[in-house]
Amino acid sequence: MSFRLLALAVGAVGAVGAVGAPRHTGAVAQPSRTTIVMLGTGTPIPDPDRAGPSVAIVVDSTAYLFDAGTGVVRRAAAAERAGVPALRAQRLGVLFLTHLHSDHTMGLNDVIFTPWIQGRDTPLQLFGPPGTQRLVNGILDGNDEDIKERIASADGPSATAWKATVHEITEGVVYQDERVTVRAFAVPHSAWPFAFGYRITTPDRTIVISGDARANPAIARECNGCDVLIHEVYSDAGLQTVSAARRPYHMQAHTSAAQLADIATAAKPKLLVLYHQLIWKSTDEQLLAEVRAGYRGRVVSAKDLEKY
Numbered sequence: 001m002s003f004r005l006l007a008l009a010v011g012a013v014g015a016v017g018a019v020g021a022p023r024h025t026g027a028v029a030q031p032s033r034t035t036i037v038m039l040g041t042g043t044p045i046p047d048p049d050r051a052g053p054s055v056a057i058v059v060d061s062t063a064y065l066f067d068a069g070t071g072v073v074r075r076a077a078a079a080e081r082a083g084v085p086a087l088r089a090q091r092l093g094v095l096f097l098t099h100l101h102s103d104h105t106m107g108l109n110d111v112i113f114t115p116w117i118q119g120r121d122t123p124l125q126l127f128g129p130p131g132t133q134r135l136v137n138g139i140l141d142g143n144d145e146d147i148k149e150r151i152a153s154a155d156g157p158s159a160t161a162w163k164a165t166v167h168e169i170t171e172g173v174v175y176q177d178e179r180v181t182v183r184a185f186a187v188p189h190s191a192w193p194f195a196f197g198y199r200i201t202t203p204d205r206t207i208v209i210s211g212d213a214r215a216n217p218a219i220a221r222e223c224n225g226c227d228v229l230i231h232e233v234y235s236d237a238g239l240q241t242v243s244a245a246r247r248p249y250h251m252q253a254h255t256s257a258a259q260l261a262d263i264a265t266a267a268k269p270k271l272l273v274l275y276h277q278l279i280w281k282s283t284d285e286q287l288l289a290e291v292r293a294g295y296r297g298r299v300v301s302a303k304d305l306e307k308y
Helices: 072-081 108-117 132-142 144-152 218-223 247-253 257-267 284-292
Strands: 034-040 054-059 062-066 094-096 124-128 164-168 172-176 181-186 196-201 206-209 228-234 271-278 299-301
Touching: 034 072, 034 271, 054 072, 062 072, 072 108, 094 172, 108 124, 108 132, 124 132, 132 144, 132 164, 181 218, 196 218, 206 218, 218 228, 218 257, 228 257, 257 271, 257 284, 271 284, 284 299
Parallel strands: 062 094, 094 124, 124 164, 206 228, 228 271, 271 299
Antiparallel strands: 034 054, 054 062, 172 181, 181 196, 196 206
16 A cells, blocks of 8 residues: 655765764765664674664654564654654654565554654554554554543543554555655565665655565665665674575575675665674674675664764
C-alpha cells in the first residue's frame, strides 16, 4: 500500500558531526535542509554504547525514522536535547521498517506508545514488509489494559492516537510528501522472504539505507552517486573469531568489509556511513581499514547520535 501526498526530489551532500555540533559544509555551501541522525548503530549484541539500529532523516522540522531498535525513543530524546527539535517524542509519527528481525523492531512498542503518552495526537504511520500488521496486532493486544487505563485517566492522552496505521509494502515508492520521496527496494538477508532497503530523496540530498543485506547489486543501482550511503557491514577479521559453524549464517545475512568496498566503488556515494557494525573481537579501526583497503572514497564508521 502507498501513502502518497506530494513529491519533491534532488540531492547534495552535507558533513559529519556529533549531534549538537555545527555542520561544516564549506565556505560557499548553503545550510542543508536535511540532517541524518544515527539514533542507533547496534546489532543483537548488547553493546551499551550502541542502541538498536535506527536512523532518523530530518528534513526541515520533520523526522522520518528507519527501523526501531532497542532504545530508539530515548536516543531520539537525547538528540532533541542536543538541538534536533524534530526528534521530540510527540513528533515521532512516521516509521519505516527494513525487515522484521527483532533487533530492528524491539523499539516498535516504544515508538507506538511513548510519543502517544507524551502528546502525539495522530496514529503512527508505519511502513514495513508483509507481517508488520500481525506484529502490531500483537503489540496492541498485549497492551490493551495499559491503553484503556491511560485513556480513562484524568487529562489522559488521545483516545485514538495509540493506534498504528500499517502500510505493508512492496518494492517501489511507498511514501511521498512535500519533503521526501521514499522508495523501497528488495535486498537479500538470510532466509527472510521480505527485506528492504530504502532510497530517500529530499529537496537537497539523496540517501540510501541498506537495511540488513548480504552483498547484492541493488545497492549500487539505487545509490548511483547518491549523497550518502548508509550500509551495514561485518569485519572480515572479526568473522574469523566466530565459530566455524556460525560463519555461513553471517555470510548469507550480511555484507563483509571487503564486499562493501566493492559495492561502494560501484555505487560512488559522496559519503559512505557504516552502521550495524558486526565487529566481534576485532576493532572499529580494523573495520575501517578493511573497507579502505578496497575503497578510496570518503567513509566513516558511525556511532550513536552522530549526525551527517
